[in-house]
Amino acid sequence: MENNKESKTILELKNVTKRFAGLVAVKDLSLKMKERTIHSLIGPNGAGKSTVINMITGLLPLTDGEIYHRDTKISGMKAYQIAQTRCSRTFQNLKLYRSMTVKENIMTGMMMDMHQGFLPFMFDFKKARQEDKAMNEKADLILKFIGLQELSNEYPANMPYGKQKLTELARSLMLEPSLLFLDEPAAGLNPSERVEFVDIIMKVFESGIDIFLIEHNMDVIMNISDDITVINFGSKIAEGTPEQIQEDPLVIEAYLGDRYKKEHGKGGRKCLK
Amino acid sequence: MKKQNKTLIIALICIGIAAILPLFISNNYHLNLMIQVLINIIIVLGLNFITGLTGQMNLGTAGIFSMGAYTSALVATKSGVNPWICLILAAVMGIIIGVGLGYPSLRVSGVYLALTTIGFSEIVRVLMTNLTDLTGGALGVNNIPVFSIFGHEFRENKEIYYLYLVIALLLIFNAYRIVNSKWGRSFLAIKDNPEAINASGVNIAKLRIMAFTLTAVYSTIAGSLYAHYVGFMNPSAYNIEFSINYVVMLVIGGIGSVAGNIAGAILVTIVPELLRFIENYYWLVFSIITLLFVIFLPNGMLSLFNKKKSMKK
Known part of the structure; x- marks a missing residue:
């Protein structure tokens, strides 16, 4: 897909810094993500990538700087309030509810769209049933979209790792996000699971979610990103299209290495298959 | 057969047994025990919301229960208010306690929350003992009136049993609805993974307070029912041992499940009584039984009937 340079900024980080006591995990990071793009953040282990997502989604407070999602300042908001701006996420280490089935896991993702309060729930049986039915139907749709309908009554612990990752992705989709954060979605997957997962990520993107x-x-x-930001030791060292990043000497030195350049051609979105 | 139909049939059979059982029992001691079982079921169902579902250790049951019992008893004896209104006031007291105890649970968890709730319970016990002008101190409150409907007073154990059975069934139905709804799933999600439910746009602080409030309301209602049943309240019994007893019921029956809560309450109320023939050793034997349950059936005795679910942990 062609990268649209004129498109609107949907996420903006302005001089974001995160310190853990004496350690500076993220230093003065600024970036802009455009609407209808897949924006990737890469860097070596310990570069501060997950810290950045955790700050954007409100799980970690910022030490300094500001974050905007569609012109709304989200830095300083609580995690659940940020999610309510239709920012959803998955986690690097799976965070599934182990005592719930796949479908129950997915249904919790829709809680904020259930408008019936507790007291009306206690007394208005009809509306409670309607809401429950709507939640069930939506969960079934998402299960079908992700391809997990066969496993809807299974418990996560009894499923392969790839399916557990898909369950977490499905839960994040229940929120009907406009912006989805995926923290190392392909980590721990075997090659065929990885291809399946990338196909689903593309399907999600094509459904209108950035x-x-x-x-x-x-x-x-390199195959699915429109824009890439590279960080090292918490600071931005490069940003641009996959082609630009693969040619950037700083990125090659800090992260990709010379071998990568020799072994791979130019990037651009294409099917991994 | 559909799971819902199966649950309904089992529930109807259990209700039928509970309804006809007193017809074959004339011994007052056994009826006493059955009434105590109903009261304990209500307490355990309440405890399930906070300890079973959200995973917050509440060891303040004694304090909450006695607050409900004393609220009802004092209003009824000192102001002559109808016991049914006293029951509602006890439930309101539950809301106040639930919100009051829920807030600390946002700051502390685990052992620290357990200590906070024990502290609350001890404060209540000391106040009940020392505010002699209000509570009667160690001598307690006497002559608490019984419940009545259209002038008919519920004095006979059999009548009280049926009245409390109806109340318990309403509260069981309510607990079942909550546990199997979006609320129950959200409570469980807090226990399993608070960060994930937070990232789904859910305010877990609000839910924790709500779970504490439900727990407290169930306990204070149970306290009120108890006070109007025995007709006498004194603070001596409401110590940490009282609170732990209900955690044992929760664990033995099956954490998180309404049926498990009921089974746990029945078993832990009746078994110690059945073991009374071994006199001083009965607590020892009962403790060993509890220990065996924790080791071999950590998900409670209901996990025996739900193999798939027990596999998951």
């Missing part, structure tokens, strides 16, 4: 991605797998990153 994606902010952290990933170590360069095949995935």
